[in-house]
Amino acid sequence: MPKQPKNTRGYSRRKVGTREIKPRFLIVCEGTKTEPNYFGAFRVPKDVIDIRGLGENPSRLVQSAKNFAEQEEYDQVWCVFDRDDWTEEDFNHAIRSATSYNFKIAYSNEAFELWYILHFEFLNTGIPRSDYCTKLTSLLGQPYQKNSMTIYDALVERQALAIKNAETLLQQYESRNPVKDNPSTTVHLLVQELNKFMP
Numbered sequence: 001m002p003k004q005p006k007n008t009r010g011y012s013r014r015k016v017g018t019r020e021i022k023p024r025f026l027i028v029c030e031g032t033k034t035e036p037n038y039f040g041a042f043r044v045p046k047d048v049i050d051i052r053g054l055g056e057n058p059s060r061l062v063q064s065a066k067n068f069a070e071q072e073e074y075d076q077v078w079c080v081f082d083r084d085d086w087t088e089e090d091f092n093h094a095i096r097s098a099t100s101y102n103f104k105i106a107y108s109n110e111a112f113e114l115w116y117i118l119h120f121e122f123l124n125t126g127i128p129r130s131d132y133c134t135k136l137t138s139l140l141g142q143p144y145q146k147n148s149m150t151i152y153d154a155l156v157e158r159q160a161l162a163i164k165n166a167e168t169l170l171q172q173y174e175s176r177n178p179v180k181d182n183p184s185t186t187v188h189l190l191v192q193e194l195n196k197f198m199p
Contacts, residue, residue, distance in 0.1 A: 041152030058094030
């Protein structure tokens with residue numbers, strides 16, 4: 001069984017002496033800009049989240065997360081990656097590895113932009129990734145820019161609908177198989193955790 005990173009822990013607020021220490025999240029993203037820009041816009045204290053955009057395939061991403069978690073102390077480690085064109089073997093291996101290290105997973109099949117679309121409508125039919133941007137441009141009423149710094153602000157008022165749509169989408173799959181369940185996402189699980197620390 002793989003060695004567990006020693007400093008991920010259950011998620012209670014810790015006290016050192018009389019000073020309360022905020023929980024810390026490590027969010028390791030496959031994308032170098034799209035996902036880090038989105039999660040970095042959450043209005044949580046900046047010492048709560050450590051976001052890394054690595055540009056690695058899912059399996060390497062999980063290994064990098066393990067390395068980071070062995071160097072610093074985090075309460076929750078999240079691996080954020082997409083199905084994209086990665087092989088089934090790589091995608092499944094990443095999920096197995098992350099689970100064995102007690103990391104949490106915010107995956108999207110096929111792409112992170114599915115999470116954005118769910119802010120507007122329920123989508124339960126797989127569409128080509130190339131169509132995500134076109135669809136978002138129509139839904140936003142302006143050209144969708146992949147590495148947008150303002151997409152969080154543009155969508156936040158619709159976030160409750162996105163969470164509901166993501167939950168409903170997962171419930172449509174009788175026995176979950178993330179590599180095959182297109183479309184599907186668990187990004188809302190990370191969003192819900194971050195929202196607990198919003199002022």
